[in-house]
Amino acid sequence: MEQLLRELAPQVLGALARRYGQFDAAEDAVQEALLAAATQWPVDGVPDNPRSWLTAVAGRRLVDEFRSESARRRREENDFRLEPSPPSGAGEADDTLTLFFLCCHPLLSPPSQLALTLRAVGGLSTAEIARAFLVPEATMAQRISRAKATIRKVGLPRSEERAERLRVVRQTLYLVFNEGYTTSGGPDLRRDDLTVEAIRITRLLRSATPDDVETGGLLALMLLTDARRDARTDAQGALVPLHEQDRSRWDHELIAEGVALVSAGLGRGPVGPYQLQAAIAALHDEAATAGATDWPQILALYEVIERLTPGPIVTLNKAVATGWARGPLAGLAVLGDLDGDDRMNGNHRVDAVRAHLLEMAGDRAGAHDFYRRAAAGTNSVPEQRYLTLRASLTTPEHGNQAG
Known part of the structure; x- marks a missing residue:
């Protein structure tokens, strides 16, 4: 119930x-x-x-x-x-999508759009949203209150305004999906209710906008990513990185649907970032083993995304792909582009990627330090445990015992 x-x-x-x-x-x-x-x-x-x-x-x-x-x-x-x-x-499709378009009013800042959507559509409490945004609950309550006041003044979007908001709606749906796939904080790695709801509403959005290839790309990206859900943790609930996952536990029906969506979108319009990310996810999912992953092709796709929509997260992902395709030192050189980028201050994923690349390069002491920094910087308990474990496995003492 x-x-x-x-x-x-x-x-x-x-x-x-x-x-x-x-x-x-x-x-x-x-x-x-x-x-x-x-x-x-x-x-x-x-x-x-x-x-x-x-x-x-x-x-x-x-x-x-x-x-x-x-x-x-x-x-x-x-x-x-x-x-x-x-x-x-x-009326379910119309009402649910109306709510999403309402929450994504362009007068609201992106954080307010996401906060209001998580509250209205995701059913998260103000306290849960505050933890996700790393702000005090009182601050988030004020933000949501101001967003509601703005919505009350401007009212519902007219039909001609929906096309203008479609980009923001897609972005917010993807953020809701990501918050469910890897929660920003708390004891659980994921919130399946958010990922399921994001996929459900994206299906509705695609039905309402069948000619929009980027919406199809977004749905494909969600399906191809969610297909790995059950393999992301082991029997004890510990986080398992992508290259170590048991691929027999992946949902191959979702993979097939996602790949079909990617193929259907090719040549039907301008290629956008969601289609490109979905293509990357398909390359991961279709590889029989981690070693069979086509990293040069993945790197090439990230370079295209970087030209279309440059940003620090794209650079971070490109650094990982470069590390696998061209070696860890090349990956670290790409990661160096984020040094001094204020947008990534306090982001534990930068330290985690640096640690991973240093470990690949054989710098165990450096990897140990950055794994510890990354573990201290995340509010996700499963991520903390995984990063702490990696730090313990890269100590000089552990290396001597293993030798």
Whole structure:
């Protein structure tokens, strides 16, 4: 039932926000409806149409809230009472996507867009979002409150505005997926509910924009990445890096679907970064062994991405690919381009990649130091454990014992 409520919440919120244009009031009403369902359904049973039940309960809450407002608002309330409940699943795609386009208003900063989306669609609490952004909970509460106030002023996007927001929606969906695939902090490596929801909504978005090849590329990237989910940890829950994963545990149906999407997008329009990243993911997934990975081709694709959309994360990934394709010293030279880049200050992944490349180069002492720095810089417990283990395996004492 908890999973059902999590899936229905953004759909109901999208329906009410679309109808009334008041995001914060609709969110409060949906929260009350979810609480009522959590209390009543275990006793009375889940209704035949749980989405309509939640919509009706949340709608009544809004009606009560709006009773003291203008006659225009009261007429809208009466229309809501008279409007028949939609059949199960009807309007789901429109309502969920409307909610996403609403959260991705261009007047909001990218962090505010993501925070609001994680709250409305992902169902994360303010405290969880604050941990993901590495800010105090009070700061995140103010950010979300300001974002809601902005949304309340500007209202819902017009149909012609959706095309302009599509790029931001794709970016936010990918950020939601990444937060689920590797959480920013906490005891768990991943949050499957976020990755599943991001993939579900991206499928809806692709259905609504079938001619947009970048949306197809984004879906392919998610599927090809998520296909490795079960192999990312061992039986004890420890993190397993990509080159050490048991590839028989990968989901080959998802891989086949992702590869088909990549192939279908070729030649249908301008090549974008999501299509290129999906092509890289396909090269990883189609390699029978880690040693069979076509690293020169992966490096070439990263160089294309760097020309299209340069940025520090692209450089970081390019450094890894260079290390495997041309040797660790060449990879370290690429990583040196990030020295002094303020955007990567405090990012533990830079230290982790440097440690990995130093270990490949045989500099165990250097690798040990940077593994320790990386472990101290992450809030993810599984990553801390893995990086601490790598640090322990690169100490001079461990090397002497192994010899």
